[in-house]
Amino acid sequence: MLRRSTNSNDIRVNLDFRPDTNISTDKGIMSFIIHFYSNKGTKTLITLEQLPIVAIPSMNDTHLDETLIINRLETAAKDNNTEAVPEILKELLEHTATHFLVEEDMMEEALFPAFKTHKSEHDRHLHELKSVMKYFEEHKDTRAISAYVEGNLTPWTLHHADTMDRMLALFLEERATTV
Numbered sequence: 435m436l437r438r439s440t441n442s443n444d445i446r447v448n449l450d451f452r453p454d455t456n457i458s459t460d461k462g463i464m465s466f467i468i469h470f471y472s473n474k475g476t477k478t479l480i481t482l483e484q485l486p487i488v489a490i491p492s493m494n495d496t497h498l499d500e501t502l503i504i505n506r507l508e509t510a511a512k513d514n515n516t517e518a519v520p521e522i523l524k525e526l527l528e529h530t531a532t533h534f535l536v537e538e539d540m541m542e543e544a545l546f547p548a549f550k551t552h553k554s555e556h557d558r559h560l561h562e563l564k565s566v567m568k569y570f571e572e573h574k575d576t577r578a579i580s581a582y583v584e585g586n587l588t589p590w591t592l593h594h595a596d597t598m599d600r601m602l603a604l605f606l607e608e609r610a611t612t613v
């Protein structure tokens with residue numbers, strides 16, 4: 435499970451996040467997330483130090499860009515900005531979809547052994563993001579978005595970069611030096 439720092443000044447999210455606790459986005463679960471992660475009163479932005487650095491620089495650039503979008507989303511949600519939130523969600527979906535396609539092309543080209551597992555995690559994440567967008571369209575609930583960012587999107591993004599993407603980058607780097 436996700437654990438938060440006990441220091442209230444420390445906005446970092448603990449990375450002890452297990453993908454098998456993935457949050458589905460049906461309304462019951464969304465209520466659960468909202469209950470546990472909303473009304474904290476602080477913006478939980480991702481800091482630069484939290485971003486895992488992997489062996490392929492272009493992947494780091496993409497992760498940084500995506501992090502900045504996530505931080506803008508969190509800020510808009512915490513500010514209850516119902517106009518900005520759907521725009522940023524759309525931008526995030528487009529950026530994420532492109533980001534994943536680029537990674538998947540690299541995996542296919544390099545015959546990366548864990549391609550299927552990695553791609554299925556991408557697909558699951560995109561599906562979840564679309565469900566959250568639909569939920570927001572129906573409910574205009576910025577607390578739900580903030581809860582999603584804090585309880586799922588941020589820890590998932592950092593965890594994915596630190597595990598699956600790190601493995602992929604190492605494989606690509608190794609392959610580049612041996613080909």
Ligand SMILES: [Fe+2]
Binds near residue numbers: 552594599
């Ligand atoms: Fe990935």
